[in-house]
Amino acid sequence: MAISAGHCRGHIANFLKRACATKRYNPRYASSYEVVIAGGGSGGISSGARLARALGKDKVAIIEPSEMHYYQPIWTLVGAGCKTLSESGKPTKDVIPPNAKWIKDKVEEIDPDNNSVTLSSGEKVNYKYLVCALGIQLRFDKIKGLPEAFDTPGVCSNFSAHTVQKTFAALQDFQSGNAIFTFPTPPLKCPGAPQKIMYLADEYFRKHGKREKATIMFNSAGPSIFAVKKYAESLNKVIEQKDIVTNFGINLIEVKPDTKEAVFQKVANPDEFLTFQYDLLHVSPPMSSYEVLKSSKLADAAGFVDVHKETCQHKKYPNVFALGDCSNIPTSKTAAAVACQNAILASNLLSVRDGGKCVPKYDGYTSCPLITGYKSCIMAEFDFDLNPLETFPLDQGKERRTMFHMKADVIPNLYWTQMLKGRWSGPRLFRKIMHLGMSK
Ligand code: FAD
Ligand code: UQ1
Numbered sequence: 001m002a003i004s005a006g007h008c009r010g011h012i013a014n015f016l017k018r019a020c021a022t023k024r025y026n027p028r029y030a031s032s033y034e035v036v037i038a039g040g041g042s043g044g045i046s047s048g049a050r051l052a053r054a055l056g057k058d059k060v061a062i063i064e065p066s067e068m069h070y071y072q073p074i075w076t077l078v079g080a081g082c083k084t085l086s087e088s089g090k091p092t093k094d095v096i097p098p099n100a101k102w103i104k105d106k107v108e109e110i111d112p113d114n115n116s117v118t119l120s121s122g123e124k125v126n127y128k129y130l131v132c133a134l135g136i137q138l139r140f141d142k143i144k145g146l147p148e149a150f151d152t153p154g155v156c157s158n159f160s161a162h163t164v165q166k167t168f169a170a171l172q173d174f175q176s177g178n179a180i181f182t183f184p185t186p187p188l189k190c191p192g193a194p195q196k197i198m199y200l201a202d203e204y205f206r207k208h209g210k211r212e213k214a215t216i217m218f219n220s221a222g223p224s225i226f227a228v229k230k231y232a233e234s235l236n237k238v239i240e241q242k243d244i245v246t247n248f249g250i251n252l253i254e255v256k257p258d259t260k261e262a263v264f265q266k267v268a269n270p271d272e273f274l275t276f277q278y279d280l281l282h283v284s285p286p287m288s289s290y291e292v293l294k295s296s297k298l299a300d301a302a303g304f305v306d307v308h309k310e311t312c313q314h315k316k317y318p319n320v321f322a323l324g325d326c327s328n329i330p331t332s333k334t335a336a337a338v339a340c341q342n343a344i345l346a347s348n349l350l351s352v353r354d355g356g357k358c359v360p361k362y363d364g365y366t367s368c369p370l371i372t373g374y375k376s377c378i379m380a381e382f383d384f385d386l387n388p389l390e391t392f393p394l395d396q397g398k399e400r401r402t403m404f405h406m407k408a409d410v411i412p413n414l415y416w417t418q419m420l421k422g423r424w425s426g427p428r429l430f431r432k433i434m435h436l437g438m439s440k
Contacts (some may be wrong), residue, residue, distance in 0.1 A: 029123045033061040035349070036117060036127035038107045039099075040064025042072075042419070043133035043324030043338045045095050049129075049422030050346035052099035059246055060100040061125065063107050064071065065119070069095045070161055070414055073335055076193055076371055077408060079158040079167030079282075080200035091159075094327065095420050107134070110296040112317045131347055132305045132322035136189050138334065139286045146283060149257040157283045158197050168199060170280045171204050176213030177279030180254045180262055182219035186300070189325050189333040192368035194218075194284035195225065195235070199372045201241045201280070206238055211440070216244045219276070221251035225331075230388050231370065231380040234397045240284035240371050250274055258301040295327060304328035309384070312345035318352060321345050331366075331384055335415065336367035336426065343425035363440065365426055369407035377403040381427075383440075388434060390426040393434050 035051050037044045040062045052060040070089040077083040096102040104124065140146050147236045147306045149155040156166035166345055175187040179196040180271055183191075187250055205211040218225075218239070225239065225246065226232040239246060250264035250271075253273075262281055289303030298320060300306040305322035306315045309329045314320035324343040325333045340362060348358040364384030376399040378413040383389045390396045396403070418424035431439045 001136050015018065015251055023252070029121075030116075030126060031061070031123070032126040034059040034103070034127070035061070035063045035131060036125055037127045037131040037133055038110070038117060039133035039135055039326070040066070040092060040096070040102070041324070042134050042335045042415075043048035043132060043135075043342055045069065045097070045420045046338065046342035046422055046424075047133065047323060047346050048100050049097040049420060050342065051077075051349065051422075052097040053422060055352055056347070057098070057099045058101055060097070061103050062094055062096060063103045063105060063119065063125070065104060065106045065120075067092055067104075068161075071335075071412055073190070073369075073415075074212075074332040074412055075158045075164045076196045076200070076270070078164050079081075079156070079171075079197050080204065080374070082178070082374065082408070085161060085165055090416070097422070103186070107292055109295035110292060110405065111168070112297050112314075112320055115319070119150065121350070124367070128319060129353065130317075130320045131345065132293070132320065132326055133324050134290055134326040136187065136287045136325035137290045138402075139288055140283070142286045143252055143283070144286075146255045149255040149281075152257040154260070154279055155257065155281045157285065159283075159285055161222055168283060170282070171201055172194070174201075174214070174280045175210060176215060177275055178215050179280040179282075180217045180219055180276055180278045181282045181284075181406065182262075183222055185221040185251050185267070186187070187304075187333065188287050190283065190368065191332055192226070192370050194282075195372040197282055198244065199238065199242065200374065202244065203373045216242070217254060217276070218244060218246045218264075219250050219252065220248050223248055224366065226370075226380070228380060228382050228388065229385045230397050231368075231378060232380075234378050235370065235372075238378075247274075249296055255281065255283075284416050289326060294429070298322075300328050301323065302328065308358070308360070309364070310362045311348050312341055312362070313348055313358045313360035315440060321349050329364075332366040332368060332382075333366040334366050334368060335419075336381075337365065339419055339424055340365045342419075342422070346422070364390070365428070367409070370405060371402060371404065372399050373404075375404050377407050379403040379406065389431070389440060391431045391434060 011216045035291040068089045076090045105119040156170045183194040225235045249267045256261035296304035304373045324338045367381040
């Protein structure tokens with residue numbers, strides 16, 4: 001069949017019409033910003049606030065699909081019944097920095113060779129600088145039977161806004177039997193969170209006269225209670241005092257809600273399985289990087305954004321930066337780490353923009369306020385080498401009431417009023433003052 005020029009033009013016109021209908025190929029639907037931030041959680045908002053302040057109106061766009069911004073660290077206390085889910089969040093519109101533009105959509109594709117990202121709507125957003133702050137993905141779906149088990153009593157998780165309120169209900173409903181708290185194979189955010197809720201459950205059961213009828217178990221895929229020796233020693237004492245059973249090196253792989261059984265696989269011997277009856281099951285799920293990162297050229301072999309650990313700058317794309325849970329910075333994934341990283345990232349990005357260099361400043365500071373009861377907390381703070389890097393001139397390896405108030409009241413306030421406004425860079429300055437300049 002002969003193909004005429006008119007025939008071809010018709011096809012092209014039809015193709016363009018269809019493409020425009022989906023916005024995907026229509027240049028009218030491409031926008032451009034000096035800085036694009038993928039993700040409006042702790043890292044995206046705090047670094048966005050600094051960059052938008054420095055660069056002025058509409059130079060910074062933050063791409064975030066959620067209507068609500070949550071302060072996840074307080075979910076431990078929501079699960080324990082002493083804070084509410086609604087007080088853990090604020091509408092995203094209220095935390096977007098004044099000079100920044102909120103793009104309420106999801107990043108579907110990142111193309112660092114062409115300095116653009118594509119949204120779910122099909123729209124392209126071009127950038128000069130990209131900040132990746134996408135967080136880490138919860139993989140409840142990786143545990144057979146778990147998504148369905150969440151619809152049954154006693155199965156809960158502090159890790160998500162959808163499941164955290166079930167935790168307190170499970171503590172209240174529990175009468176006797178096994179209360180199991182799991183810890184997954186890394187990576188995970190806040191590696192202290194799986195055990196904090198267990199200590200709170202212990203105290204709750206004691207207060208309500210049901211501790212003697214309970215066996216509390218920490219079933220962990222890890223080899224020990226905590227990676228930093230100083231805090232592990234303190235936590236082992238807490239575990240002994242509270243009469244908690246620990247089973248290390250076992251990983252939750254299946255939940256059978258009909259028979260109330262949890263199946264674990266031995267990490268060292270994957271052919272061996274252990275099944276426990278549960279009356280309460282608190283699950284800390286496995287986690288992974290998001291597909292959008294895994295499939296991009298920004299990822300390392302594990303799927304996390306491959307950045308220099310002391311500068312937050314990408315190893316191959318100098319106009320790309322990352323912070324927080326989506327980065328491969330080898331420190332414990334926490335909001336406390338993000339507090340330091342957001343300041344370092346912003347000053348390095350602005351320096352590169354002005355033709356300067358990145359300054360290697362980040363020492364890996366991270367913190368895990370290890371709540372051990374309704375009024376006690378061990379304030380763990382440490383660096384890349386797992387050496388304690390403590391703010392206060394007292395032994396932070398001890399359980400303290402003051403540290404509980406820091407965690408429950410002072411730090412949340414610091415987060416909302418300072419960190420999200422780009423005015424909190426972590427406690428380094430306080431540490432120096434309190435140690436009379438003798439600390440790192
Ligand atoms: P997030 O704050 O999770 O933000 C990521 C954002 O990216 C989200 O808003 C998400 O909607 C968005 N996003 C995802 N995919 C896309 C996409 N495709 N396109 C656009 N946007 C997208 N930290 C502490 O410091 N101390 C603690 O005591 C503590 N306790 C914790 C307890 C629990 C139960 C949990 C769950 C976390 C805790 N954390 C704690 C960890 C802390 O909350 C995280 O480390 C921190 O929020 C990381 O910030 P982020 O910006 O990297 O990720
Ligand atoms: C911190 O700076 C921070 O960011 C706001 C947290 O996020 C939740 C923390 O948990 C901690 C512990 C810190 C460190 C601050 C102090 C005062 C020790």
